[in-house]
Structures are given as C-alpha cells and as structure tokens.
Amino acid sequence: MNIVVAGDCEKHDFILVAAILLKGYYNNDVMIISDNHRHYQYFDGEVSGIQIRDAEPDVADRPDIVLYDWHHGYPEGLEDEQIVFATSYERQAMEHVDKLLDQKHMPILLVVIEEECGLGLKYVDRYYPVITSKISYITSAERRIDWVHDGRVNLKVDKDFAGAVNDFLIEIGNVPKNDIKKLWQYARKRGE
Secondary structure (H helix, E strand, O other): EEEEEOOOOOHHHHHHHHHHHHHHHHHOOOOEEEOOOHHHHHOOOOEEEEEEEEEEOOOOOOEEEEEEEEEOOOOOOOOEEEEEEOOOOOHHOOOOOOOHHHHOOOEEEEEEEOOOOOOOOHHHHHHOOOOOOOEEEOOOOOHHHHHHOOOOOOOOOOHHHHHHHHHHHHHHOOHHHHHHHHHHHHHHHOOO
C-alpha cells in the first residue's frame, strides 16, 4: 500500500501517528519516505519500529506499507498509490495544492491543518470544490516541535487530531471504524 501525502506544510506529526497505527493494525512493516528530512532527522532513521528514509537515494527494499511525506512536487514512479493532499492556510501551501491539481493528480482526501487566522474550512471548501472529502485538525507546536527534538512520538493527542487520524485510517488505510478505539488502546499500551 503506497500512500502519498503531498503538500508544502508541516504534517510530520500526522504522518508519524498514522504510520504507527497502520503498523499496529496490519502488524506489518511500515516505512516513511520524505523529500524533506528536516523533521525526521532526530529520529535516526526509525521511530516505534517505523523506518524513516530520505527520498534520495531511491529505497530498494520497501515494505508493504509506505507513506510518502512529500513537500516538493509529487513522487515519481509510483503505481496504484492512494493520493492525499495536505495544506495549511499559508499561501505557499495552498498554491502547492493548486499546482498538484494542475498536474492532474486527484486526491481521495484533503487534510487541512488549521491555525488561528481569518480563513476557515468554508473557504477551503469553496477554494477546492473538486476535492469532496476533507478532514482537518488544529496544529500544535508541542506535537510538531517537541516530538522532533525528543525523537519519539507521544500518542496522547488532542481530540481533533485523533479524529483526523481516525478518518484518514478509515478512508485511506482501510481500517474498519469499529477497530479504531482498540487500535489506539493497543498502540498506547505498547508505549508507541
């Protein structure tokens, strides 16, 4: 399962939690490949059993589940990938989604990373009418910064963030809704 989450915004917290929960559900190896190593450098190539790799050089041995955290353009050479776009309310992030849509990539889902500003989800709905499925969560400096510097992921997260990850797992990861609560409990119990 190749899942591309493309967008010029900080979404590594979302990718990390989704990867950990997918690993727990499928009991399979999971890898994160990113074209922006800045947010993953303190994890030393691994966190909670999730392999983390740079886009360069090309990774030869890929597990069954790979999440692509892509910031610049779109990864090449993939087949049958599930496409997700991510954006914040910043101009460059929204322009990046425009560019991806112009390249004829059509996402299954749009992840909106919210922060306090004059824009809101209604604006995003009007701006991207072709993307019918959207999920959102409020950004958290604690998640984005502390996790990176600690080199580990804390699964005690805000309710809106957990809800967005749950929707992602159901829509993209094919995790049944009935299994979500047990999955979080299992992952927290394992200390991941």
